[in-house]
Structure formats: C-alpha cells, structure tokens
Amino acid sequence: MKVTNLDYISANPLLPEVRDAMIEAIKKDYGNPSSAHSLGDEARNILEKARERVALLINSPSPDDIVFTSSGTESINHAIKGVAFANAKKGKHIITSNIEHNSVLKSLRRLTKSGYRVTSVEVDKNGLVDPANVHKAITDQTILISIMHGNNEIGTIQPIKELCCIAREKNVLFHSDCVTSVGIMPVDVQELGIDLISFSANQFNGPSGVGGLYIRKGVNLWPLIDGGGQENGRRAGTENLIGIIGMGVAAEFAHQEMQSRLSHMKKLKNRLITGLKEKIDDIIINGHPELSLPNLVSLSVKYIEGESIVLMLDEEKIIVSTRSACASGSLRASHVLLSIDLDYADAQGTLVITFGKATTEDEIDRFINVLKNVVATLRDMSPLYKKSNT
Numbered sequence: 001m002k003v004t005n006l007d008y009i010s011a012n013p014l015l016p017e018v019r020d021a022m023i024e025a026i027k028k029d030y031g032n033p034s035s036a037h038s039l040g041d042e043a044r045n046i047l048e049k050a051r052e053r054v055a056l057l058i059n060s061p062s063p064d065d066i067v068f069t070s071s072g073t074e075s076i077n078h079a080i081k082g083v084a085f086a087n088a089k090k091g092k093h094i095i096t097s098n099i100e101h102n103s104v105l106k107s108l109r110r111l112t113k114s115g116y117r118v119t120s121v122e123v124d125k126n127g128l129v130d131p132a133n134v135h136k137a138i139t140d141q142t143i144l145i146s147i148m149h150g151n152n153e154i155g156t157i158q159p160i161k162e163l164c165c166i167a168r169e170k171n172v173l174f175h176s177d178c179v180t181s182v183g184i185m186p187v188d189v190q191e192l193g194i195d196l197i198s199f200s201a202n203q204f205n206g207p208s209g210v211g212g213l214y215i216r217k218g219v220n221l222w223p224l225i226d227g228g229g230q231e232n233g234r235r236a237g238t239e240n241l242i243g244i245i246g247m248g249v250a251a252e253f254a255h256q257e258m259q260s261r262l263s264h265m266k267k268l269k270n271r272l273i274t275g276l277k278e279k280i281d282d283i284i285i286n287g288h289p290e291l292s293l294p295n296l297v298s299l300s301v302k303y304i305e306g307e308s309i310v311l312m313l314d315e316e317k318i319i320v321s322t323r324s325a326c327a328s329g330s331l332r333a334s335h336v337l338l339s340i341d342l343d344y345a346d347a348q349g350t351l352v353i354t355f356g357k358a359t360t361e362d363e364i365d366r367f368i369n370v371l372k373n374v375v376a377t378l379r380d381m382s383p384l385y386k387k388s389n390t
Helices: 016-028 038-057 072-086 102-112 131-137 160-169 241-256 258-279 306-315 335-339 344-348 361-380 383-388
Strands: 066-069 093-097 117-121 142-146 173-177 196-200 211-215 283-286 296-301 350-354
Touching: 016 241, 038 066, 038 241, 066 072, 072 102, 072 142, 072 173, 072 196, 072 211, 093 102, 102 117, 117 131, 131 160, 160 173, 241 258, 258 283, 258 296, 258 361, 306 350, 306 361, 335 344, 344 350
Parallel strands: 093 117, 093 142, 142 173, 173 196
Antiparallel strands: 066 211, 196 211, 283 296, 296 350
8 A cells, every 4th residue: 555645744755856856966976066177167057057956946136145054953053043143242032932843942052051041932822923023022131032923733834024124223133043934935035024034945845854044134143064165155065966956856846846846745634624623523623723834733632642643543454643753752741842831641642734736635535534544543552532522
C-alpha cells in the first residue's frame, strides 16, 4: 500500500526537477564559488543564479539581500543574535510572541543570559497577536521585534504588515520567522516593509540542509560564523552549492506555480475540515478560521492522546505529526496549544496535518475514514471518553 504523507511541514518531498538538477550538479563536479579561476567562476555564476531565483520568490529588491544558510534555524539565530549584538549600544530589549518556534525562543533565552531583556506578547484563542499590545511593549531600549508569519503548529497568520509599520514608526527592526510560509503562500518583503525574514528550502519542495535569510539593505547585524568572506562577508564558510542549486529550482517552481498550488491546497483544506467535522465528534480545529496557512490543519481529538493516533495511523501507512518535528521528542504539552487556552489533555490529543502540491483528494478522504476508525478504537479504551458519556 502506498504511503499517504500528511506531514509535509517536517519536510516537503523533493520535486523531480529539483532532484534532477542536484544530480546533474553533482555529476558536473563544480569548483568552489570563492576560487579565482574558471571553475570558481562557473560555480559562482550558478550560485548567483540560484540567489536570483530565491530573491524573486520573496520579491527582494536585490539578490544581494539574500544570505544562504544551512537551515531555517540558522537563519533565525543569525537574525536575532546578529541584530542583538550589532545594536547592543542602543538597547537590549527584544519583543516576541508566546507561540514562536523553539529556534526563536531558545535564541532569546540565550540572549537573556547576556543581559538582554525579552517581552513575550500573548496571543488570543485563535493564536493572533494584537498589534496594540506590541506597540505598548516598545520602549526606548527596544532594538528588535521578532514575530513569526505563519505558526507551524496551528497555522495562524500574523498581521505582519501592520506590525512592521509599528516597528518602523518606532525605529525598531522587525524580523519574522517565515519558514512555514515562504514558497507556500505569497510573501512579499517589499509589500510587508520587513527588515529580516528567515526561510527554509525544505518547506517548498527543496532539499533539507539549506535555508535563507533576507536582510533589508542598510540593516546592521553581526555574522554568527567567522572565517572567509563568503555571502558578502555575512556568513563565512563554503556554500552548500548542490543544496543551493536545488533551492533555486524549487524557488522558481514555487513562484511560477504559486496560484495553482494555493488553489489546490485551499480546496484540500476545506475538504479535510468539512469531512472531519461530519465524521468525528468531539474535535477542535485550532488556529484562526480565516487567517491561516493553506496547507495546515491543527486537530485536537478529545479524550485520547495524539501519539497513540499517530502510531495507529502509521500502521495504516498514513503519516501525520503531533507537533513541530523539532519538538516532537518532548513529552510536554505544546507551549503553542497551551497559549491559546487549550487544556493539557486536549493539547496532548492534537494532530498537525500538512499537505502540498502532490496531495490528492483521495488521500484526504482516506485519511478521514481511517482516522474515524482509529478514534473509535482508542476511545473504546479511554476511561476519559467513557466517563464523559456516563
């Protein structure tokens, strides 16, 4: 039986065109882009072509504003710590939200050990930040606001453009973790008026192990990695040329197919939510009902644990997640779900279902039907469910 992959957020499958481009690049045996000879020149031209493709995907004013990294996590660390270190003389106050990815939260936690102060703004029951609360939190010591675009566990999309306007008005830099949204939905850095965004190739059918950081021209931040002068002196180390080639191809397809992919994913999402509500009782659809990622559904199934559901679905060759892959080893309830006032038991019964270009309606329908049977089986064994029905 074919595997039904509904865990695209952990890593989108490579497009065949991306795989082919990377294999061809390996066969060509390119030189080092920093080398001052013909092999280096050829490699550098290929590198810059990929940079142009990525810049086009986010409508960057210049390809030079793109820095290639090893992952979304590195990009986030670079943005937050780089701004913090470069602007420490101005102030040591940073604002974020309480539903950020661990790469943001742990970067900020590290900075607090060096004297930085962090204000975490709460979200409402739909996971939405109130811009008025961000405005209120700004002080004359604030140097950075870091709030994610689309949440990786509940899908809620934040009002980034409005938040950027507030930051610009107060002369504060704004960074957004856009790992889950770049290549999935339109992210236009010029329209948003944003200073820095982090993103990753594996979210839009590119390879794992390569990410990007957009830095608006004029933004001052320190490099995290010292060494050579690669990436215009902003990120030392020989570039992962093969991965970057793959990222460039994936970015080009994501840009060209954006509207058709969006239409497809929205149709699948509507079909999924409608089917879940019709066939399974006592469930909660988390996140904002409208301002949400088109490829993600967060589902809390009452009275049973999400891990048990995942294991039983896996036996049926259906792959889903319980939370971010970066935190799936933790036994604690998700901080994101607790932040939207989900109780501990419901948070533990939550699935994250994500899909993409290759997902079919038949796969969505099969998932709903199999999940219905899995839930019925587990609830028959659940003392919580039995108690609720007595």
